[in-house]
Amino acid sequence: MPPNSAAQQDTASEAPSLRQQAVLDAVLALMVEEGDQLTMDAVARRASCSKESLYKWFGDRDGLLTATVQWQASRVHAGRYAVQPLDVATLRESLRDFAATWLEVIASSTSVALNRIAIGHAASGKSNLGGIVLANGRFAIGERVKPVLEAGRAAGILDFEDGETAFRTFFGLVGRDIQIRLLLGDRLDLDTAEIRRDAGRAVDQFLALYGRD
Template sequence: MTTQHDPQGEALTERQQAVLDAVLALMVEQGGELTMTAVARRASCSKETLYKWFGDRDGLLTATVRWQASKVRAGNYDRQRLDVSALRDSLIRFAANWLSVISSPTSIALNRLAIAQGGKGGKGAGNLGAIVLANGRFAIGERLRPVFEAGREAGLIAFADTETAFRSFIGLVGRDVQIRLLLGDRLDLAGPEIERDAARATDQFLALYGTGNHAPGRPTINA
């Protein structure tokens, strides 16, 4: 049996991954409040097993969000030999992964449910919204931070604040896509279109933040 790791470094077995996929499937089909009983029934396991693996319901939801967010990763790069081409490729991979994830039915359902719960008052309300922010948006931002900082150290991009740079990049990548999907617009985002959008956004970002250098110690290229 193979294992994968969520963004927090915790190993997930194939069986645990299947349980988290079952949670996502229930969100797509039903929305609303998820119960441990419904998850156990869909995943063909006992509630005792769910509690053993994930703790309480919030623990299960946290693991589910991490599992979905773990699909968004930057491309591989050598920090010591980073050049513009490698930086661009890594950012394009991240952008394409992110667009593919946020446009999936599972992410749309997850985010809709998080928004609905986040708007409610009372004890226990809004937990999913906080979970999605912490383990989705904020965790993904931290995952891209090393790429940005490697690019800055190599003299390829320049920025004062990593969070501001990330927000600029993600804004160029996402445009109005996510809000339109959440509101029910049936956008057809196929693989080639996602790749084109990812490359376009990356080139726009590099036009805004790029220094014009190929790599550290090399002369600046005049446009």
């Protein structure tokens, strides 16, 4: 029997162990290889662990998917700044770091596979994977980046009225049409240097819109 939701909630609130990380990487690999045909049995075989361990760590299939999305989203660096008060150079580097790591994540084969499955499930009502991806991906990342923008405003570097609107503008400048093109099968060849250039360009455009003189 799967454990209760309290165990699932505890797993979601803690960083996964190295063994759990290996399981989550196995889930992502299976999504790339097999698409929608993901079962607890298949995950247990790929990760060389028991189904009982999966239920103990993640609660149930939705708990496993939630942890997988959180693990993938954790690769995006958001809000990493330590200098107080915040200065322009530190803000610029923090935003560039977020933009580059987010582009790297969404351009990966694992994210493309995960998002394609989530879109299909959202359309068919097969599962709540679409909601899981939104809550633990886009929305969670937004809540981690918006405090950085608010800190920039408090430091007199940025000027905007609404943090959510400012974040959505920045998010759009970074992502442009890249994610939809990847989801539709466009084989974009984004190497590290190009991603860094795109990230820097997006930050420059955002600061041109919202930066104080």
